[in-house]
Amino acid sequence: MKVLVLGVDGYLGWPTAMDLANKGHEVWGIDNYLRRDLSRNLDIEPLYSIPNLSERVRIFKDVTNKEITIRIGDLVNWSFISSIFHEFKPDVIIHYAEQPSAPYSMLSREATILTLNNNIQVTANVIFAVRQYSPEAHIIKLGTMGEYGTPNIDIEEGWLEIVHNGRKGKFLFPRQAGSLYHTTKIMDTDLLWFYVRMWDMQVTDLMQGPVYGLLTDESMLDHRLLPIFNYDEVFGTVLNRFLVQAVIGYPLTVYGKGGQTRGYLNIKDTLNCVRLSMENPPGLGKLRIMNQLTETFTVNQLAEMVKAVGDTMGLNVRINHIENPRKEAEEHYYNPKHTGLLELGLEPNFLTNESIHKMLDTIIYYKDNIQKSSIFRNIKW
Amino acid sequence: MKVLVLGVDGYLGWPTAMDLANKGHEVWGIDNYLRRDLSRNLDIEPLYSIPNLSERVRIFKDVTNKEITIRIGDLVNWSFISSIFHEFKPDVIIHYAEQPSAPYSMLSREATILTLNNNIQVTANVIFAVRQYSPEAHIIKLGTMGEYGTPNIDIEEGWLEIVHNGRKGKFLFPRQAGSLYHTTKIMDTDLLWFYVRMWDMQVTDLMQGPVYGLLTDESMLDHRLLPIFNYDEVFGTVLNRFLVQAVIGYPLTVYGKGGQTRGYLNIKDTLNCVRLSMENPPGLGKLRIMNQLTETFTVNQLAEMVKAVGDTMGLNVRINHIENPRKEAEEHYYNPKHTGLLELGLEPNFLTNESIHKMLDTIIYYKDNIQKSSIFRNIKW
Numbered sequence: 001m002k003v004l005v006l007g008v009d010g011y012l013g014w015p016t017a018m019d020l021a022n023k024g025h026e027v028w029g030i031d032n033y034l035r036r037d038l039s040r041n042l043d044i045e046p047l048y049s050i051p052n053l054s055e056r057v058r059i060f061k062d063v064t065n066k067e068i069t070i071r072i073g074d075l076v077n078w079s080f081i082s083s084i085f086h087e088f089k090p091d092v093i094i095h096y097a098e099q100p101s102a103p104y105s106m107l108s109r110e111a112t113i114l115t116l117n118n119n120i121q122v123t124a125n126v127i128f129a130v131r132q133y134s135p136e137a138h139i140i141k142l143g144t145m146g147e148y149g150t151p152n153i154d155i156e157e158g159w160l161e162i163v164h165n166g167r168k169g170k171f172l173f174p175r176q177a178g179s180l181y182h183t184t185k186i187m188d189t190d191l192l193w194f195y196v197r198m199w200d201m202q203v204t205d206l207m208q209g210p211v212y213g214l215l216t217d218e219s220m221l222d223h224r225l226l227p228i229f230n231y232d233e234v235f236g237t238v239l240n241r242f243l244v245q246a247v248i249g250y251p252l253t254v255y256g257k258g259g260q261t262r263g264y265l266n267i268k269d270t271l272n273c274v275r276l277s278m279e280n281p282p283g284l285g286k287l288r289i290m291n292q293l294t295e296t297f298t299v300n301q302l303a304e305m306v307k308a309v310g311d312t313m314g315l316n317v318r319i320n321h322i323e324n325p326r327k328e329a330e331e332h333y334y335n336p337k338h339t340g341l342l343e344l345g346l347e348p349n350f351l352t353n354e355s356i357h358k359m360l361d362t363i364i365y366y367k368d369n370i371q372k373s374s375i376f377r378n379i380k381w
Numbered sequence: 382m383k384v385l386v387l388g389v390d391g392y393l394g395w396p397t398a399m400d401l402a403n404k405g406h407e408v409w410g411i412d413n414y415l416r417r418d419l420s421r422n423l424d425i426e427p428l429y430s431i432p433n434l435s436e437r438v439r440i441f442k443d444v445t446n447k448e449i450t451i452r453i454g455d456l457v458n459w460s461f462i463s464s465i466f467h468e469f470k471p472d473v474i475i476h477y478a479e480q481p482s483a484p485y486s487m488l489s490r491e492a493t494i495l496t497l498n499n500n501i502q503v504t505a506n507v508i509f510a511v512r513q514y515s516p517e518a519h520i521i522k523l524g525t526m527g528e529y530g531t532p533n534i535d536i537e538e539g540w541l542e543i544v545h546n547g548r549k550g551k552f553l554f555p556r557q558a559g560s561l562y563h564t565t566k567i568m569d570t571d572l573l574w575f576y577v578r579m580w581d582m583q584v585t586d587l588m589q590g591p592v593y594g595l596l597t598d599e600s601m602l603d604h605r606l607l608p609i610f611n612y613d614e615v616f617g618t619v620l621n622r623f624l625v626q627a628v629i630g631y632p633l634t635v636y637g638k639g640g641q642t643r644g645y646l647n648i649k650d651t652l653n654c655v656r657l658s659m660e661n662p663p664g665l666g667k668l669r670i671m672n673q674l675t676e677t678f679t680v681n682q683l684a685e686m687v688k689a690v691g692d693t694m695g696l697n698v699r700i701n702h703i704e705n706p707r708k709e710a711e712e713h714y715y716n717p718k719h720t721g722l723l724e725l726g727l728e729p730n731f732l733t734n735e736s737i738h739k740m741l742d743t744i745i746y747y748k749d750n751i752q753k754s755s756i757f758r759n760i761k762w
Contacts, residue, residue, distance in 0.1 A: 078490070109459070109509045116505055117498070120568075124497055128490045152550040153543060162534060162543060162555070167714070169533040171555035174543070176574070183575045187501075187568045193557070194564045198708055198762055327579055333548070381579055 001278070004088060005029045006075060006126065007096030008068075009036065009053055011228045012142070012211065012270055016094060018218035018225065019271045020278075021066045028088050029053065030081075030097065032074040034118070035228070035235065038104060044232035044374040047244070048366045051224055063221045075122040085133035092278050093130065095141040097122050098188075102146070102179035103234045106381040112180050119184040120191070127195045136202070138281045140274060143189060143207045145263050145293060145336060146182035147175045150329050155336035158205065158289020178328050179381070193287050200285040204277045209263035209293035210237040211270050213355065214362055227267070229362075232374035239264070239302055241375060243356070246310040246317045247363045248370050256324030258300035259331035263293025263338065266349040276344040290340035294348035309356040325380040382659070385469060386410045387456060387507065388477030389449075390417065390434055392609045393523070393592065393651055397475060399599035399606065400652045401659075402447045409469050410434065411478070413455040415499070416609070416616065419485060425613035425755040428625070429747045432605055444602045456503040466514035473659050474511065476522040478503050479569075483527070483560035484615045487762040493561050500565040501572070508576050517583070519662045521655060524570060524588045526644050526674060526717060527563035528556045531710050536717035539586065539670020559709050560762070574668050581666040585658045590644035590674035591618040592651050594736065595743055608648070610743075613755035620645070620683055622756065624737070627691040627698045628744045629751050637705030639681035640712035644674025644719065647730040657725040671721035675729035690737040706761040 003020050007013040008029025021027040031053060039045055051059065053070045061067060073080040075097050098119040099105065105115040123141070130137050148155050151174070160173045172193060175186045192203050219225045230236040231244035242252045265273075273292050282288035297305075303319045310317035324330060342348075349355070363370075384401050388394040389410025402408040412434060420426055432440065434451045442448060454461040456478050479500040480486065486496040504522070511518050529536045532555070541554045553574060556567045573584050600606045611617040612625035623633045646654075654673050663669035678686075684700045691698035705711060723729075730736070744751075 078494075112509070113459075113502065113505060116501060120497060120501065121494065124494060128493070151552070153545040153548045156545075160543070160545065160555075162541070164534040164537075164541065167534045169555075171532070171557065174541075174550075174552035174555060175571075176552065177571075180575065183571055186571050190556075190558075190564050190567050190571070194561065 001091040002026045002088060003092045003094065004084070004090035005094045005096070007031060007098065008070065009033060010096050010100065012267070013096045014056065015216045015219060015227050015267060016271055016274055017068050018060055019216060019275065021068045022064055022218055028069045028071065030071050030073065030075060030084060032072065034099065039230065039235060042234060044230070044234055047229040047231055047363065047369055048226070050228055056225065059222055059224050060218070064218070075125055076118060078125055081125045081129050082132070085129040089134050090137055093126060093137055093139045094274060095123070095126055095139060098184070099181065101235050102181040103379045105179055105181035107379055115181055115184055120187055123188045123191055127191065127201070130201060131199055136284060138278065139201065139203045140277050141188065141192060141203060141205050143205045144182055144185050145207050145209045145291060146177050146179070147186045147189065147207060148173060149176040149178055150332040150334055151176070152333050155291065157291050157337050157340050158207065178326070196285065196287040202282050202284050203287045204282055205287060205289045206273060206277065206292045207289060208270065209265055210239065211265055211267050212237065212239045212351070213267035213359065215358065216268055216271060233377045233379060238299060242303055242306045243359050243363055244370055245375065246306050246315050247360060247367055248372065249316070250372065250375060251318040251320035252303045252306060253376065254299050254303050254319060254321045255326060256321065257330035258303065258321060259298050260328060261296050261298045261332065261334040263291065263296045263336050264351060265292060265294045266351070266355065268349050269294055269346065272346055273341050276341060276346060280344050291336050291338040292341060293336065293338050295350055296334060296336070305351070305356060309353050310360065313357070313360060325378065327381060382472040383407045383469060384473045384475065385465070385471035386475045386477070388412055388479065389451065390414060391477050391481065393648070394477045395437065396597045396600060396608050396648060397652060397655055398449050399441055400597060400656065402449045403445055403599055409450045409452065411452050411454065411456060411465060413453065415480065420611065420616060423615060425611070425615055428610040428612055428744065428750055429607070431609055437606065440603055440605050441599070445599070456506055457499060459506055462506045462510050463513070466510040470515050471518055473519045473521060474507060475655060476504070476507055476520060480562065482616050483562040484760045486560055486562035488760055496562055496565055501568055504569045504572055508572065508582070511582060512580055517665060519659065520582065520584045521658050522569065522573060522584060522586050524586045525563055525566045526588050526590045526672060527558050527560070528567050528570060528588060529554060530557040530559055531713040531715055532557070533714050536672065538672050538718050538721050539588065559707070577666065577668040583663050583665050584668045585663055586668060586670045587654060587658065587673040588670060589651065590646055591620065592646055592648050593618065593620045593732070594648035594740065596739065597649055597652060614758045614760060619680060623684055623687045624740050624744055625751055626756065627687050627696050628741060628748055629753065630697070631753065631756060632699040632701035633684045633687060634757065635680050635684050635700060635702045636707060637702065638711035639684065639702060640679050641709060642677050642679045642713065642715040644672065644677045644717050645732060646673060646675045647732070647736065649730050650675055650727065653727055654722050657722060657727060661725050672717050672719040673722060674717065674719050676731055677715060677717070686732070686737060690734050691741060694738070694741060706759065708762060
């Protein structure tokens with residue numbers, strides 16, 4: 001299939017492009033290096049430097065003999081995105097091209113406006129480009145479990161049958177996010193659902209939890225093919241941050257009580273989820289929503305797991321509860337359903353001591369690059 | 382109180398500013414003439430020409446001896462909006478400053494992007510300006526009943542208590558709009574609800590149905606103070622369109638079966654709803670949502686009412702069902718609750734034969750200005 005990966009430079013975009021190219025698909029990848037630019041501007045560079053996309057493609061070709069075509073540009077720019085669609089006419093669009101950091105989106109008015117404009121306009125342009133050039137193409141959009149927030153009821157996969165005053169209706173599951181970034185993802189869903197109804201598009205919305213891990217079939221072939229690893233407060237997820245803190249002897253910083261529960265998954269599972277979605281399209285006029293996670297943990301559980309493995313490696317890990325810089329529930333009900341992807345054939349890779357050990361090994365290898373000042377930036381909301 | 386009316390040039394903005402200034406409030410009004418520009422570009426001018434805002438303010442002062450301060454500029458521009466807030470520090474912000482036409486938002490990609498960018502960025506800038514300059518100010522934002530769409534269950538006022546698998550939660554009432562414009566209003570709600578929770582803002586969201594009527598206490602003082610009256614397919618509402626069609630002997634164009642039901646209200650009631658909301662603020666940290674309508678009609682009922690009154694005036698009105706250019710339910714359940722504003726003291730002005738007669742009189746007065754080519758533009762979605 002002809003697959004267009006939007007946001008191909010990102011933590012998940014690059015491994016996705018490699019996975020699909022390696023399995024024989026014709027892959028084009030688009031990026032504008034937004035995340036690299038933001039990281040550099042904030043002095044929070046990744047753990048190891050990442051070759052640019054043209055370089056990554058050359059290395060990938062050397063080790064697999066497979067091609068990936070790269071185009072650099074801003075998808076907010078209609079003349080750019082329309083020229084891509086006009087030339088490539090994709091069968092599938094995998095849409096990762098969003099400013100992906102919740103803390104970044106809360107940093108300043110400018111960062112908020114950048115996040116709003118980028119995320120909503122890219123999604124709108126993707127919709128218009130599909131409509132014009134590939135009306136039957138399947139859009140696979142990466143959403144986030146964060147759209148649901150932490151409701152006091154079971155989280156279904158995207159939809160909820162509501163009975164009210166004796167009458168019934170099926171609705172998008174009510175959404176209530178905890179950051180501006182996550183709110184833009186709600187807006188994306190609003191937008192896609194509208195055009196699915198109006199224009200009979202076919203869309204899969206994957207409501208993903210935080211992803212961890214670095215090793216995929218392709219990234220293991222050459223260390224220069226590893227995905228981006230951010231461990232800072234802005235672009236790093238909680239597990240990455242804990243792993244790096246463990247390695248440098250910095251106490252694991254748990255925000256508040258640490259009862260915040262989220263659904264997590266291994267990067268290998270993300271690739272499988274995206275591929276399974278692609279191989280099983282929903283059909284025209286359908287918005288299919290699946291919750292993309294394999295297990296849930298509290299922040300305290302993650303800290304304890306990292307401490308347990310770190311201690312066996314002689315790291316002497318400490319855990320420190322700090323005042324929560326965010327407005328969020330620190331203890332709450334959390335029961336998200338996630339059977340859709342299992343039914344398509346997903347075989348989860350769970351978070352094990354072994355996988356934590358492997359991640360710690362990689363971080364120890366790059367230990368000299370760790371910049372302590374990146375870890376805590378005191379971004380409050 | 383110090384009241385800032387955003388979108389003061391619009392159909393409701395100008396009457397609101399006059400009403401509040403006349404009742405002794407200090408009123409500033411902001412606009413960038415977006416709607417005038419769009420109308421002119423599309424050659425769908427209003428029924429009668431409207432003096433510019435500075436001129437309207439001079440006429441208003443002549444007849445009432447009351448002041449309104451006008452600033453012309455684009456609220457998407459942060460330096461403009463922040464200078465307004467810095468200087469005026471409003472107690473109340475009445476936010477009408479949005480591209481308000483559903484058909485316009487579906488006209489072209491450019492019109493869609495303009496609508497998305499304008500509506501979301503203005504709302505975001507209003508939030509940031511309030512946060513920075515008037516953190517306790519009350520934002521009264523005009524939403525739309527169109528956010529709810531036409532669900533198969535009773536429409537509550539903004540919120541819904543959901544029981545699911547034996548557990549309970551309170552959520553924003555599920556939303557599912559019928560146009561891109563209405564979808565941007567959902568996004569506005571998403572955005573305001575997020576910042577109400579994060580920053581303890583106070584917001585009233587008035588989910589308004591289509592408004593009709595021209596005569597208010599102030600607009601009756603001088604015909605040059607009348608609000609804008611659009612009768613075209615882009616900016617005119619269905620009742621305006623029918624009234625104009627009746628006057629020029631053009632059959633009333635009912636889209637499809639005509640069972641589309643909406644909640645309507647008289648322009649005088651809009652002014653009262655806004656003022657009642659202002660006089661009864663919700664308190665910090667609250668998003669209060671009220672459904673702003675006084676009665677519901679199907680399109681067929683409106684057509685029959687216009688025909689009945691028109692025929693008594695010798696207009697010989699015909700009704701014509703045409704193919705529906707929109708994707709919408711033509712027959713559906715519709716039961717919106719609207720007690721919140723009644724409890725605050727609203728005394729509705731219902732749609733009567735007399736009020737239809739008065740509107741027809743005004744239109745007959747300006748009959749020579751009617752441009753038939755404006756009425757039907759065949760905008761499909």
